[in-house]
Amino acid sequence: MPAVSRALSILRLLAGSPEPMTLKTISEGLDLVTSTCLHILRVLVDEGMVKLEPGTKRYSLDVGVLSLARSVVENNPFPVRVQSALDRIAERWNVTTIGMKVSGLDDLVVLSLARSKGPFRLYVEVGSRVPALTSATGRLVAHYSGLTDSELRRGFKSLNWENPPSFDTWLKEVKLVEQKGFAVDRGNYINGISVLAVPILDSQRRIGHALAALGLADTLTPSTLRSLAADMQVEAAALAQ
Numbered sequence: 001m002p003a004v005s006r007a008l009s010i011l012r013l014l015a016g017s018p019e020p021m022t023l024k025t026i027s028e029g030l031d032l033v034t035s036t037c038l039h040i041l042r043v044l045v046d047e048g049m050v051k052l053e054p055g056t057k058r059y060s061l062d063v064g065v066l067s068l069a070r071s072v073v074e075n076n077p078f079p080v081r082v083q084s085a086l087d088r089i090a091e092r093w094n095v096t097t098i099g100m101k102v103s104g105l106d107d108l109v110v111l112s113l114a115r116s117k118g119p120f121r122l123y124v125e126v127g128s129r130v131p132a133l134t135s136a137t138g139r140l141v142a143h144y145s146g147l148t149d150s151e152l153r154r155g156f157k158s159l160n161w162e163n164p165p166s167f168d169t170w171l172k173e174v175k176l177v178e179q180k181g182f183a184v185d186r187g188n189y190i191n192g193i194s195v196l197a198v199p200i201l202d203s204q205r206r207i208g209h210a211l212a213a214l215g216l217a218d219t220l221t222p223s224t225l226r227s228l229a230a231d232m233q234v235e236a237a238a239l240a241q
Contacts, residue, residue, distance in 0.1 A: 013030060020059055082099035089211075095215040096124060096213070136184055136185040152174070194225065198236045213232065
């Protein structure tokens with residue numbers, strides 16, 4: 001079992017690196033014995049998950065990872081079902097729309113998206129992962145998590161924001177989710193960008209997925225956000241069925 005955990009740690013490390021990495025960098029970054037790290041890398045190379053560049057002796061992810069990711073998307077009905085809703089909202093409101101999987105309190109995974117038709121577009125990729133309490137969607141996750149305020153405070157401290165709100169302000173917005181049915185991040189996560197998120201709940205009112213819309217804060221006025229939220233809530237209710 002430790003070998004499996006170490007292999008996954010290596011894959012995550014390589015996935016987060018913009019450049020191929022040497023054996024030394026990988027082993028030191030994960031605090032692994034060099035020989036152990038080398039054995040695991042050799043298996044990952046044999047399985048097509050990791051590529052070794054012969055000239056530089058550096059490692060990077062290989063195409064085997066793509067086939068696994070493709071299988072996840074192809075076998076998950078959510079991206080197919082949500083796409084038409086994302087397309088409609090993006091075109092109607094000139095925003096970038098995202099369909100996300102909520103993986104408990106670990107992270108949010110982008111499964112589908114539709115880009116704004118305007119001259120300014122936000123760069124988002126399918127497969128992107130962020131901490132579960134991040135941005136507007138994170139406020140939803142926090143609300144439905146059942147965590148105490150002190151537990152939420154610990155999670156909040158680990159988040160990265162461009163314009164971080166105070167914990168008290170953030171917590172107040174988390175508690176408003178029950179009343180509003182949606183959450184908004186006004187330039188906290190990304191400067192100048194407003195993010196609106198709506199939950200997709202199961203029959204037991206647990207959040208498993210969410211819809212998010214991102215746009216320039218100057219164009220998404222409070223009244224526009226309310227109308228956009230109502231539109232997204234209709235789509236979310238249909239998807240929940």
